[in-house]
Amino acid sequence: MSKRSKYTAEEKYKILIYYENEVGSIQEICIRYNISTSTFYEWRYNYEKNGIDGLIESKKYNKYSKELKEQAIQDYFSGKYSQMEIAKKYELPNRSVFKLWINKYNCHREITGTPKGMKHSMAKGRTASFNEKLEIVQY
Template sequence: MSKRSKYTLEEKYKILMDYKNGVGSIQEICIKYKISTSTFHEWRYKYEKHGMDGLEESRKYKKYSKELKERALQDYLSGKYSQME
């Protein structure tokens, strides 16, 4: 399981807005806030898809059945969906 984010909803939003407002490149912003570029892209994707709700930290860990995981893997391998989707 992944660890919980040390960034609040507001901090994630500020980081994304810094980039949007031209404060720096993705690389520069990631260095400044000590996050990986993959984390930045994940937050950006979630924000674009779900707005502020996408940046909200889940309050509990989710459990998925083996069958659901296998179907998700098959969908990904078929090329129909991306890893994020």
């Protein structure tokens, strides 16, 4: 299940403007609106880069090659970049995309390119008849 923001682009913009107008510190604003400081910084970066359009949540499914993912992971483990800097360098929508790649790498799972279309993870099993189900329950 994807994680979607509970704030619209306009609401995000208002939160950023509160900070610009010195209504409160970043910490105070984050506590007031129940967001993390990293989320605040992501919004601010996206706004500075793309204006109000940068605050609109993307509906498209981005595809990344295996090579790009591996290079991003290598850069991160070199110690030269933070997760946020990697997300900016590789133009990822946010740092959570990169965190998924790191988790996969740390679990020793294969890093693959984004496939075309969605994969179905469940295999189609056979259907049991009513009598078979009854027999299983009685067993």
